Amino acid sequence: MNRLQGKVALITGGGGGIGAAAARKFAAEGAIVILAEIDVENAGGVIAEIIAAGGAAECIQCDVSKSADVQNVMAQIERRYGRLDVLYNNASVYLPGRDGKITEISEDDWEMIIGINLRSVYLFCRYGIPLMQQSGGGSIINTASSAGVIGIPGCDAYTATKGATVQLTKSLAVEYGPYGIRTNCIAPAAIMTPMMRKSNPSDSSFDEERFLKLRTPLRRYGTSEEIAKIALFLASDESSYLNGSIISADGGITINGDLSKV
Ligand SMILES: NC(=O)c1ccc[n+]([C@@H]2O[C@H](COP(=O)([O-])OP(=O)(O)OC[C@H]3O[C@@H](n4cnc5c(N)ncnc54)[C@H](O)[C@@H]3O)[C@@H](O)[C@H]2O)c1
Structure with a gap:
């Protein structure tokens, strides 16, 4: 309790999945939570829950790709x-x-994915870091993916944004560390959220049993709460000497090179 007491915490896209779990956790630890969400209906439900539990939260409607x-x-x-x-x-x-494959993605879709996943990080840092500097420092938590550190076919725009987020985390850590601003990155994989469910549609050739057996050393999906706990650690002063870290939060999927022993 109170690990974020008095802190103002902004979460982009906190209306569902991992962001919503982090919002609940941050608020339970005393933060004032602001959700920057496009889906205000979902965000409203999360805010109502937090307030009912005695926390402080609000939503500001926002398309994160729009300056x-x-x-x-x-x-x-x-x-x-x-x-x-x-x-x-x-x-x-x-x-x-x-x-999809780079030769198949339309220019409009490429721009849209880059806008939401990467331009958003630029925009929030561009306009958020000055306020953090005025506040005497802070913690930036970026979100990559296993797709940002290993090659994953069939989602080249997504992987480009996540790889860039990994590298941007490192340069921000070096540039703004002297101002007391720590920048770290969580790289999840296989977390059971609406995004994860959408990525493996039931009509695709995705073989869940095989995936869990061959790819995931822990033999299960992760949960939003498991990622939110890492975000809470990064947001709090408990991670005070962590700056520029890329934390794989994937049950070992990304480092699993041996698919022969199952
Ligand atoms: N779930 C996984 O397995 C997984 C794996 C790797 C990386 N990630 C990353 O973790 C993060 C959270 O993923 P999730 O699984 O919770 O996703 P999700 O789809 O469940 O939630 C994403 C949230 O972002 C909001 N959003 C989407 N577009 C927006 C926009 N233009 N403006 C404002 N809000 C917008 C959505 O409304 C939604 O509430 C993402 O960065 C994702 O790439 C997730």
């Missing part, structure tokens, strides 16, 4: 709270059927 929306979020946070302590860049899209 005006992001600037509006930051202006409102500055006006209402005067500070920003935690910036959790969580929102992304994974679009099977539209994303």
Whole structure:
């Protein structure tokens, strides 16, 4: 309890999945939580839950790829709270059927995926870091994926955004560390969320049993709560000497090179 007492924490895309789990956890630890979400209905449900549990939270509607929306979020946070302590860049899209091999992705889809997954990180850092500097420092948590560190076929726009997020985490850590701003990155895989369910549609050739047996050393999916606990650690002062880290949160999927022993 109270690991984030008095901190103002912004989570992008906290209306569902991992972001919603982090919102609940951050609020339970005393943070004022702001969700920057496009889906205000889902976000409203999360906010209502947090408030009912005695926490503090609000949603500001935002398309994370739009500069005006992001600037509006930051202006409102500055006006209402005067500070920003935690910036959790969580929102992304994974679009099977539209994303794919680079020779097959339309230019519009490429731009859209880059906009939501990567431009958003630029925009929130571009307009959020000055407020964090004024606040005396803070914690930026970026979100990559196993797709940001190993080759995964069939989603080249997504992998490009996640690889870039890994590298951006490292340069931000070096650039803004001297201001007391720590930047770290969580690289999840196989977390059972709406995104995960969408990525393995029932009509695809995805063989779940084989996936769990061959790919996942822990033989199960991860949960949003398991990722939210890592985000909480990164947001809190308990991770005070962590800066520029890429944390694989995938049950060992990414380092599993041997698929012969099952
Ligand atoms: N679930 C996994 O297995 C997995 C694996 C690797 C990486 N990740 C990453 O973890 C993060 C969270 O994933 P998740 O599984 O919880 O996803 P999710 O799809 O369940 O939730 C994403 C949230 O982002 C919001 N969002 C989407 N587009 C937006 C926009 N333009 N503006 C504002 N909000 C928007 C959605 O409304 C949704 O609430 C993402 O960055 C994802 O790439 C997840």
